[in-house]
Amino acid sequence: MPIHDWTRVEAGVFHDFHHAWIEEIKRILNARVLPPDYYAMAEQVTGGFGPDVLTLQGAAPDDEPDGSNGSNGSNGSNGSWSPLGPNPGAGGLALAEPKLAPSAETDMEFYRRKAASVTVRHVSDDRVVAIVEVVSPGNKHSQMAIEQFVRKAAFLLDQKIHLMILDLLPPGPRDPNGIHALIWEAIDGRPLPKQERPLTLASYETDETIRAFVVPAAVGDRLTDMPLFLLPRGCVEVPLEATYQAAFDVFPRRWKPRLEG
Incomplete structure (x- = not known):
């Protein structure tokens, strides 16, 4: 199924699809x-x-129900949450190298004080290792909103949490080269050249350096399956095309003609 032009409908209509798509992604994962x-x-x-x-x-x-593993909190650190990824040898994982080649990689140590004012709070006793985010109109509606999105994305990468950013909305005056370009400039300090295709699928692998795996896209393209990193050099492939189609299949018929016309 080709990517639709979501500028043809109001933000609230995209919001409905947004929820359906993320539910399909969660379900298939x-x-x-x-x-x-x-x-x-x-x-x-x-x-x-x-x-x-x-x-x-x-x-x-053998962990305790409160995640303390018999000590004073998660990872034995007085109840504080460690955002670092799991031990690469744990659980007998069979993760693959990404099929895509990286589009960019940082060549300098990440500036760890850049987002010192942002506090990450743990919402459960289990460790967050990766996040998938579908960019919504609300993320781009103001300069403050887009700066907050970029700042928090950069902070999570600095905390060794892998990210996937799916941006099916065209660039605007606040992100003339798309949100990925803003994120990359925030973490690497260098602007990216303007890409010809306006939409962006981006996966970020974070370790001592940060690698970006980027697929530019356009309305009418089919979605490419993207790597979601769970460990450095270890990922699973997320079937974006299949989940997008499943979400659109149950999308209200009221709005389909406007998107498909």
């Missing part, structure tokens, strides 16, 4: 994509970012 010791949940809050889908690592079998 849990049903057949994620390894058994990971799970996905929709619409929790991580430091005010408001992620659409969280990917978390479950507690080890």
